[in-house]
Amino acid sequence: MSFSFDIEKKSTEVNLARAGVIHTPHGDIQTPAFITVGTKATVKSLTPEDVSKYVGSQAVLANTYHLYLQPGDEIVSKHGGFAKMMNWQKDNKPLPTFTDSGGFQVFSLGQALGHGVSKIATSEEISKRETIEETSNHEKLAHIDDDGVTFNSVVDGSKHRFTPEISMQIQHNLGADIFFAFDECTSPLAPKDYQRKAISRTYEWAKRSLAEHKKLGVSKATGEVQALFGIVQGGAYEDLRKESAHHMAELDFDGYGIGGSFTKEDMGNAVRWVNEILPENKPRHLLGIGEPIDILLGIENGIDTFDCVSPTRIARNGAIYTYDGRINLHNAKFREDMSPLSDDASWYTHKYTKSYVAHLFKADEMLASTLASIHNLKFLTTLCEDARKHIISGTFLKFKEDFIKRYYKTGE
Amino acid sequence: MSFSFDIEKKSTEVNLARAGVIHTPHGDIQTPAFITVGTKATVKSLTPEDVSKYVGSQAVLANTYHLYLQPGDEIVSKHGGFAKMMNWQKDNKPLPTFTDSGGFQVFSLGQALGHGVSKIATSEEISKRETIEETSNHEKLAHIDDDGVTFNSVVDGSKHRFTPEISMQIQHNLGADIFFAFDECTSPLAPKDYQRKAISRTYEWAKRSLAEHKKLGVSKATGEVQALFGIVQGGAYEDLRKESAHHMAELDFDGYGIGGSFTKEDMGNAVRWVNEILPENKPRHLLGIGEPIDILLGIENGIDTFDCVSPTRIARNGAIYTYDGRINLHNAKFREDMSPLSDDASWYTHKYTKSYVAHLFKADEMLASTLASIHNLKFLTTLCEDARKHIISGTFLKFKEDFIKRYYKTGE
Numbered sequence: 001m002s003f004s005f006d007i008e009k010k011s012t013e014v015n016l017a018r019a020g021v022i023h024t025p026h027g028d029i030q031t032p033a034f035i036t037v038g039t040k041a042t043v044k045s046l047t048p049e050d051v052s053k054y055v056g057s058q059a060v061l062a063n064t065y066h067l068y069l070q071p072g073d074e075i076v077s078k079h080g081g082f083a084k085m086m087n088w089q090k091d092n093k094p095l096p097t098f099t100d101s102g103g104f105q106v107f108s109l110g111q112a113l114g115h116g117v118s119k120i121a122t123s124e125e126i127s128k129r130e131t132i133e134e135t136s137n138h139e140k141l142a143h144i145d146d147d148g149v150t151f152n153s154v155v156d157g158s159k160h161r162f163t164p165e166i167s168m169q170i171q172h173n174l175g176a177d178i179f180f181a182f183d184e185c186t187s188p189l190a191p192k193d194y195q196r197k198a199i200s201r202t203y204e205w206a207k208r209s210l211a212e213h214k215k216l217g218v219s220k221a222t223g224e225v226q227a228l229f230g231i232v233q234g235g236a237y238e239d240l241r242k243e244s245a246h247h248m249a250e251l252d253f254d255g256y257g258i259g260g261s262f263t264k265e266d267m268g269n270a271v272r273w274v275n276e277i278l279p280e281n282k283p284r285h286l287l288g289i290g291e292p293i294d295i296l297l298g299i300e301n302g303i304d305t306f307d308c309v310s311p312t313r314i315a316r317n318g319a320i321y322t323y324d325g326r327i328n329l330h331n332a333k334f335r336e337d338m339s340p341l342s343d344d345a346s347w348y349t350h351k352y353t354k355s356y357v358a359h360l361f362k363a364d365e366m367l368a369s370t371l372a373s374i375h376n377l378k379f380l381t382t383l384c385e386d387a388r389k390h391i392i393s394g395t396f397l398k399f400k401e402d403f404i405k406r407y408y409k410t411g412e
Numbered sequence: 413m414s415f416s417f418d419i420e421k422k423s424t425e426v427n428l429a430r431a432g433v434i435h436t437p438h439g440d441i442q443t444p445a446f447i448t449v450g451t452k453a454t455v456k457s458l459t460p461e462d463v464s465k466y467v468g469s470q471a472v473l474a475n476t477y478h479l480y481l482q483p484g485d486e487i488v489s490k491h492g493g494f495a496k497m498m499n500w501q502k503d504n505k506p507l508p509t510f511t512d513s514g515g516f517q518v519f520s521l522g523q524a525l526g527h528g529v530s531k532i533a534t535s536e537e538i539s540k541r542e543t544i545e546e547t548s549n550h551e552k553l554a555h556i557d558d559d560g561v562t563f564n565s566v567v568d569g570s571k572h573r574f575t576p577e578i579s580m581q582i583q584h585n586l587g588a589d590i591f592f593a594f595d596e597c598t599s600p601l602a603p604k605d606y607q608r609k610a611i612s613r614t615y616e617w618a619k620r621s622l623a624e625h626k627k628l629g630v631s632k633a634t635g636e637v638q639a640l641f642g643i644v645q646g647g648a649y650e651d652l653r654k655e656s657a658h659h660m661a662e663l664d665f666d667g668y669g670i671g672g673s674f675t676k677e678d679m680g681n682a683v684r685w686v687n688e689i690l691p692e693n694k695p696r697h698l699l700g701i702g703e704p705i706d707i708l709l710g711i712e713n714g715i716d717t718f719d720c721v722s723p724t725r726i727a728r729n730g731a732i733y734t735y736d737g738r739i740n741l742h743n744a745k746f747r748e749d750m751s752p753l754s755d756d757a758s759w760y761t762h763k764y765t766k767s768y769v770a771h772l773f774k775a776d777e778m779l780a781s782t783l784a785s786i787h788n789l790k791f792l793t794t795l796c797e798d799a800r801k802h803i804i805s806g807t808f809l810k811f812k813e814d815f816i817k818r819y820y821k822t823g824e
């Protein structure tokens with residue numbers, strides 16, 4: 001079975017939003033969808049059955065960079081790909097998977113973390129953009145040239161090199177249904193000149209990724225067809241975003257990724273600029289973005305799939321999404337709160353009280369992270385499912401406004 | 413429904429071994445059985461569904477001392493008991509549970525840990541027994557008098573007091589089906605004079621526990637009948653063990669616990685001395701013992717149920733029981749070992765390779781502990797199930813000898 005994308009229903013309210021279905025060799029993904037992140041071929045603190053049964057995830061995304069370093073993509077290939085390795089399957093058949101290109105980790109672990117900012121910077125951070133030396137900390141962890149990038153492993157400090165061709169070879173070994181062309185993901189604080197250079201490089205690397213993928217054929221790990229997505233970059237600049245979208249649109253990718261970096265404020269705009277240019281009949285994935293508001297803005301502006309580590313990362317710190325905003329279970333008031341962790345009685349985590357989960361956090365028990373992660377992933381998964389229903393019924397805008405009004409009015 | 417015990421089949425090979433069924437208000441326990449420990453009302457790193465479905469545990473034992481300190485037994489009672497609080501249930505009905513008396517934690521966290529030994533001491537450690545000051549570190553964390561014990565919380569250092577009456581009141585709030593009389597669990601290194609004093613105290617406290625339990629009636633948390641077990645102590649001394657067994661046998665308990673401390677070498681003897689005296693028609697639980705060899709010796713000498721933190725504790729360090737002995741997944745040779753974590757294809761953990769789980773340990777991923785814990789608990793649960801079958805078929809001794817021969821011959 002091969003890869004295809006059907007648009008089921010275009011929004012009657014906004015230009016870009018749509019409900020669709022991505023068909024992969026390992027099953028369908030109803031979109032819009034939140035893709036659960038399993039960085040090192042495990043969704044942190046969850047069994048794969050927790051992910052499929054309790055979260056209801058349709059697909060898992062693993063990180064090329066991490067699996068290349070450990071256990072190594074050859075070992076993953078021997079397992080028959082990372083879905084089989086991690087037991088991401090149902091009735092003994094692997095479920096849909098993604099891998100990212102490795103670009104974000106290789107560059108941004110160096111540059112963005114070197115700058116002390118996260119993927120989405122605040123306007124204040126962005127305002128300092130022009131004052132930062134282009135290569136400061138960046139160069140220490142990764143050296144970029146037009147052919148590829150040389151970097152030091154976060155595992156043991158050893159030296160490695162990624163090129164578009166190597167990224168494709170690795171991702172063929174990892175065996176995901178959907179994978180990404182090698183790109184340069186810049187820091188949100190990089191100056192415009194640098195961002196311009198980066199999109200040219202990303203364009204050249206996209207062409208080389210496509211050529212290498214065609215040369216390799218089916219996945220070495222699974223023997224199945226893989227779908228390659230090209231990545232649009234360009235930071236927060238309208239002209240660069242549009243140029244990069246035109247670059248990618250002209251290449252024969254199966255779908256598209258939109259890479260950071262944005263300010264929180266102009267993420268919706270940047271996505272719109274790009275999606276107005278990308279071919280309508282191919283799926284679009286917004287890389288590494290996942291706060292509830294970001295997801296709704298992304299969907300409104302034509303995004304089909306999302307992934308983000310945030311729901312499980314904040315869960316491990318006790319933070320829980322609720323329709324009335326985010327709460328933190330470390331707060332003493334939850335110790336005697338006998339209300340369920342999740343309001344909806346159909347959710348697995350409805351079976352536990354806030355009091356009990358607060359006890360688990362206080363006792364530093366691993367189950368605290370498990371239950372909070374299941375809840376937060378279910379929250380975002382449900383948000384996407386609800387958005388899909390409302391696109392189909394023509395009520396998306398009211399749904400979005402009601403959600404945002406309630407979430408931000410009473411949240412902590 | 414109330415509590416009872418049926419002996420299904422007495423061993424035709426050895427005097428004391430038997431296969432039985434413990435009936436509780438929340439379901440039956442086929443014995444011999446390994447009871448999974450959920451210290452703070454959670455089995456470390458597992459969901460309750462992992463415990464019931466993947467391990468196949470029949471009951472969970474929680475610690476009175478820990479739940480009293482946090483979240484507090486009143487909060488547990490508001491949940492309807494710890495089984496409901498932790499979602500240890502099937503089809504919305506709570507499953508069987510135990511709580512210990514708090515005696516082991518109160519005393520031994522002070523005395524035994526103060527002596528730097530674990531519950532089962534080696535002969536070498538025991539040989540130093542008489543040279544150790546009776547009250548040295550012991551007194552710092554717990555002060556014992558004939559009425560009860562005053563101790564400092566391991567959570568926040570605050571001062572607390574347990575008496576037999578308080579232990580009963582707490583355990584009625586926790587709501588387990590089977591709970592234990594308040595006892596004094598001494599260090600394996602305590603001198604004989606002290607052990608003698610301790611069994612007299614345990615006898616007096618047993619009578620007070622029984623009186624308080626009768627006064628309290630059904631569990632405050634669940635409204636159900638609870639079964640109270642008396643605890644036999646006496647260290648490694650034959651005369652003291654027998655005296656303590658006679659003490660308990662004359663009291664109207666629903667069953668009996670046998671408390672540490674033993675040497676590894678004479679555990680089987682100590683259990684035999686006691687079980688030859690205890691009434692045959694009541695169940696016997698060996699507290700806190702759980703290495704495979706200990707379980708088989710316990711069953712041979714008339715033990716019906718076991719609990720121990722060891723299988724999950726060693727799992728978190730990468731150690732895995734196999735029929736060929738214990739292995740450790742941190743060993744580099746497992747990185748490319750594509751054999752399944754568990755040989756038996758019917759076990760959940762058969763779905764994962766040793767290579768993958770070794771990767772998870774190396775990456776410090778929580779799922780490593782989860783999978784290793786499921787495997788080790790399933791191993792001991794299966795060992796008890798197999799022992800039961802072989803008692804019924806009259807082949808227990810050969811089963812035991814074959815197991816020990818294989819386990820100790822090639823193990824690391």
